[in-house]
Amino acid sequence: MSWNLTGHAWAVDLLRRDLSQGRIRHAYLITGPDGLGKQSLALGLASALLCDAPEAGSACGHCRACMLNSRATHPDLLKVVPEISGKRIRTGKVKIEAVRQLIYDVSLKPIEARRRVACLIDFDAANDQSQNALLKTLEEPPANVVVILTAESADTLLPTIRSRCEVIALRPLPPAEVCDALVTLHGIEAERADLLARVSGGRPGVALRLARDPDALAERYSTLALVKQLLLGSRVARFAAAERLARESNVDEIQATLQLWASLWRDVLLAMTDADLPRTNLDFGADIEALAREVTPAAGRQALQALGRTADLLGRNVNARLALEVMLLSWPSL
Ligand SMILES: [Zn+2]
Numbered sequence: 001m002s003w004n005l006t007g008h009a010w011a012v013d014l015l016r017r018d019l020s021q022g023r024i025r026h027a028y029l030i031t032g033p034d035g036l037g038k039q040s041l042a043l044g045l046a047s048a049l050l051c052d053a054p055e056a057g058s059a060c061g062h063c064r065a066c067m068l069n070s071r072a073t074h075p076d077l078l079k080v081v082p083e084i085s086g087k088r089i090r091t092g093k094v095k096i097e098a099v100r101q102l103i104y105d106v107s108l109k110p111i112e113a114r115r116r117v118a119c120l121i122d123f124d125a126a127n128d129q130s131q132n133a134l135l136k137t138l139e140e141p142p143a144n145v146v147v148i149l150t151a152e153s154a155d156t157l158l159p160t161i162r163s164r165c166e167v168i169a170l171r172p173l174p175p176a177e178v179c180d181a182l183v184t185l186h187g188i189e190a191e192r193a194d195l196l197a198r199v200s201g202g203r204p205g206v207a208l209r210l211a212r213d214p215d216a217l218a219e220r221y222s223t224l225a226l227v228k229q230l231l232l233g234s235r236v237a238r239f240a241a242a243e244r245l246a247r248e249s250n251v252d253e254i255q256a257t258l259q260l261w262a263s264l265w266r267d268v269l270l271a272m273t274d275a276d277l278p279r280t281n282l283d284f285g286a287d288i289e290a291l292a293r294e295v296t297p298a299a300g301r302q303a304l305q306a307l308g309r310t311a312d313l314l315g316r317n318v319n320a321r322l323a324l325e326v327m328l329l330s331w332p333s334l
Helices: 009-020 038-050 064-070 096-106 128-139 175-186 190-199 204-212 214-232 235-248 251-272 282-294 297-315 320-330
Strands: 027-031 077-080 083-085 091-093 116-120 145-151 166-169
Touching: 009 038, 009 166, 027 038, 038 064, 038 116, 038 145, 077 096, 096 116, 096 128, 128 145, 175 190, 175 204, 190 204, 190 282, 204 214, 214 235, 214 251, 214 282, 235 251, 235 320, 251 282, 251 297, 251 320, 297 320
Parallel strands: 027 145, 027 166, 077 116, 116 145
Antiparallel strands: 083 091
């Protein structure tokens, strides 16, 4: 049975080898940016661990355990996901009660399978209290329990959690691989798939979300178009934009905007060179070429660096409006 995952063949191979050779770890931590397929990999691993008759480290796809897993109703698969809030991108909190319940559940004997598997998805959304609660389970794992965590980065978890897990760090995929999956698995037309694959930064989940949500694609379009307006705008207009962005968006949403703007500035810098490197924002080709002509390379680099600095500062809880003002005032004027 396939792992139902686009890309990351190396990670699947590694896990299949662990499983088929009986070298199963007590805890795995799958890391990587949003939309890469961390949860799919975690569930593929869980299915293989629960399957009655695994084949070369993969779930067989037709035993009773696999049927239950395909309906997400296997009694030995325990899963905790953050409760979702936020309108533009998914942010959530892991409830301590859910973590405590899971810790209790893994202390019980398996109901059907040889083991119980606990999946804690986006565990970087858990606060220190929840992470510490799980720590005891990782330090003294009950027999026949495998814990699978996912997080954007290993650094966002307590070092004591991290050190007890086998870390599997997923990387963005080549856009061509994402494009191929969009065309063959989801029937998306090739030109649109190519755009979505690049815009997603090699993250199949993000590409699919954009494909299914025309609003998200439109919002991306207006966020990118704002860059040109800001460069043409006065200081007053830039102050107003910083104020509006800080007021209307939470920190994760602002970070998403900064990421998008950074991708545009990177495209502008690429357009200044003769390098034949793939651009991200294919549908903004004309604006990118125009900016590459009107802005100096130094000013372009400075704008990109200011984005990186601001993203760092926001990660450290500084006043968002002030940080955005400083950034936008450092951008060149057209
Ligand atoms: Zn099976």
